[in-house]
Amino acid sequence: SMSQQLAISRTPLREALKVLQQEGIVELIPRRGCRVKELDEQELLELFPVMANLEGLCINLATQKLSDADMKQLEKIHARLEKYATNGSIDRYYEANREFHTTIQNLSGNRWLNRISSELRNVLLLARHRQLTFPGRLQVSLEEHQKIMQALRKRDPDAAQQAMLEHICSQEKILRKEMNNSKTLAMEVSA
Incomplete structure (x- = not known):
């Protein structure tokens, strides 16, 4: 048992x-x-805009109070992201990515926002990991993280929020495209 x-x-x-x-x-x-429980397509696609806005708010709040020590911590995590993307290590990249987003949530200083974001992140866990396996997605994800880091280094909350929104929405677009491809393939096989 x-x-x-x-x-x-x-x-x-x-x-x-x-x-x-x-x-x-x-x-x-x-x-x-x-x-x-498996999420159906509609549930999955409904969650991404919510997650994008929550994470956008998290990074906006975090950027407003970012200390040098906080920035150093994020730089270390980002260095690992770069290393794992270069090596093509999707599982390790995913873990470092999860740590990066969790750290941003924690730095927001808002426990309710952190809690809700964490719960949604757990629901989206498998979908977010899967999208990294799509051709070219690992490199695009890294580029999106580089844009996020540029905004954090400038201590620009609005730019950081916009970069995070684009990053999460990019994941949704990739999954939407993959779901459409899967439907097309299923229709071709059944025909």
């Missing part, structure tokens, strides 16, 4: 699964267990 695999009792596991259900990550099936 899952509780044995995780070495925890059933009660905390059940509570954790209820939280994941409320967040829309898992679906509880009575007397059977649970499964990871």
Whole structure:
């Protein structure tokens, strides 16, 4: 059972699964267990503009109060992003990317904004990772991050917010294109 695999009792596991259900990550099936819930296309596409605006607000607030130590931390993470993009290491790039965005959220100083952004990030987890595997996307993502870093270095909250909005919306466009390609392929196969 899952509780044995995780070495925890059933009660905390059940509570954790209820939280994941409320967040829309898992679906509880009575007397059977649970499964990871897949977002349909519409749900996925509805989430990206929300995430773009939340992350845009996070970076705007963070930029307004960015210390030299904060900037140094972001520079270190960005250096890893560059290294992993150059090596074509998608999984490591994704982890560093997640750390970068989480750090920005934390630097916003707004715990409610941070909490909501984190919950949505968890929902979009698989889609955001998958889009990095599309041809050329890793390099484009890095270029978008470079634009974000330029705005952060200038301590320009509005430019940072705009760069973040473009970055997240770019992910949505890639996924939308891939979904359309998948539909076209499915129609061709079934014809």
